[in-house]
Amino acid sequence: MREVFQQELREVQDRLVEISTLVAVSIENATRAFNESDVSLAEAVIADDDRIDEAALALDELAINILARQQPVARDLRIVVSALRVSASLERMGDMSEHIAQLARYRFPDKVVPKSLRATFAELGTLDVAIARKLVELLTSGDVRIAEQIRNDDDRIDALHLSVFDKVLGETWKGGAVDTVDATLASRYHERFADHAVSIAKKMQYLATGDWVAPEL
Amino acid sequence: MREVFQQELREVQDRLVEISTLVAVSIENATRAFNESDVSLAEAVIADDDRIDEAALALDELAINILARQQPVARDLRIVVSALRVSASLERMGDMSEHIAQLARYRFPDKVVPKSLRATFAELGTLDVAIARKLVELLTSGDVRIAEQIRNDDDRIDALHLSVFDKVLGETWKGGAVDTVDATLASRYHERFADHAVSIAKKMQYLATGDWVAPEL
Structure with a gap:
């Protein structure tokens, strides 16, 4: 019985790794579709969700x-x-990735964000992709040092998220309402994507220490 | 044993009703703080989360x-x-309500949204409050007809949410970037609040029919 149970737990773990891999591919493609206004890639991300x-x-x-x-x-x-x-958090990460792809599709053939914010969104995308890959590693290995790295990446994402608002609400902002809406939503989706990853990372950390439930909610 | 279990299930139900009542009070106050730019009420909502x-x-x-x-x-x-x-959905509904209150606090003493959108946000607020109250009723009585009402209210919220984007992205929009950001976020928070309620309503419906897990994810 115990052996069957251990085998089933491994099956659960394998599936979580699989789903997190799908999420990593999704955010990679969504970020590329967003940066390069690639509408067919955006549609693939939406379909794959x-x-x-x-x-x-x-x-x-x-x-x-x-x-x-x-x-x-x-x-x-x-x-x-x-x-x-x-599993619920991974599913929501997939949704955030899909939303980012949807923004790229809606604005096609235009770019989603104006030039002045492109570097910021490129970095947000790069960080979310890195976080998604680390999550695959964390779920594969259970190495909780990776959880710490994810939390550090998230701090940088939070700072970038705030900087988007500073830019959009600053005096030099030349964007129209479409740019403002898109920047607001895209930034929020990136931030939420990372938040869900942090919530998974915390769960893994506390599972390792035996007290995992407390900080999660 | 069976009797103890039934008693414990009732305890779980009572607590869900309690939490949903806190959420209903929270969204009522957040909506009022938002509509009336009441900063102390906004701060109370934030503290109560x-x-x-x-x-x-x-x-x-x-x-x-x-x-x-x-x-x-x-x-x-x-x-x-x-x-x-x-419980996870109720907790997120509380977060959305807190975010709405935070918008009111940030912009104080200004109103969060310009005149042209106030009626829309008043209706979004009224609908979210109604949904929260119906959720308390649904969790108390288990009457799944209420679940259907919640889903109908959500359809109206989705339509209002889209109408906010139409307005903000339309040619007559005179709002500045701050107005655009606030309207975008506030509308999204209202929509997500209702989405979580619908997700709970679906769970209750399918729990009643015995096949509750399938549609949830």
């Missing part, structure tokens, strides 16, 4: 099934419950 | 504890797992 949703759904069914059959307690129980939460 | 977070956290600990001790299966298991998800 269904795969992430389905994979998250399948994982949840598996986790609930394990709870029902294996009746885990203590740390084992917390691992399975945390898998449900990680 | 901690209570919602703590109540959600306590409920999650209780639900995990029930899973560990009672080892529920089948529908009982799904009820407890769904409580974890409802």
Whole structure:
């Protein structure tokens, strides 16, 4: 029974790694579509989000099934419950990536943001891609030092997010309302993407220390 | 054992009703603070969000504890797992309400949105408050007809959300960048607030029909 359970936990972990890999590909493509106004790539990101949703759904069914059959307690129980939460966060990360791609598609053939903000959004994109890749690594290896790195990357994203508002609300801002709306939303999506990654990273850290539930909510 | 379990399920339900009541009070106050530029009310909403977070956290600990001790299966298991998800959605609804209050505080003593959008935001606020109250009713009574009403209210909110973008991106928009940013964010927060309510409503509907997990993700 114990061996079956361990095998099932590995299956849960493998699936989380799979979903996080889909999310990493999604944000990479969304960022490129956004920076380069690549409408067909944007449409691919939007279409592929269904795969992430389905994979998250399948994982949840598996986790609930394990709870029902294996009746885990203590740390084992917390691992399975945390898998449900990680899956929900990954699914939302996919949504944020899809929203970024949608902005690129709506504005096509125009660029989504004016020149003065392109470097900022390029960096936001690069950081979100890096965070997504680190998340794959973290879920694969369980190495909680990666969780710390993700939290540091998120601090930089928060600073960039604030700088977008400074720019948009500053006196030198020449953008029209479309630019202002797009910059506001795109920045928020990048920030939320990273927030969900941090929430997963915290869960992994506290799962490693045995006290994972407290800081999550 | 069975009786203890039923009693614990009632405790879970009572706590969900409690948290949803806090959320309803929060969105009522946030909406009023937003419409009337009432900075002290905005600050109260922001301070009170901690209570919602703590109540959600306590409920999650209780639900995990029930899973560990009672080892529920089948529908009982799904009820407890769904409580974890409802609690996460309520916690996010509190966050959206807090964000709306923060916008009111940032812009004080100015109004958050220009005259041309005030009626729209008043209606968004009224609808979100109505949805929050219906959610309390739904969690109290389990009457799934209320879930249907929530979904209808959400359709109207989505239409209003789109109309904000039409206005802000239209030729008659006279607002500056601050107005554009605020309208974009406030509208998004209202829309997300309602989305979380719909996600809870769907869970309750499918829990009633026995197939609740599928549509949630």
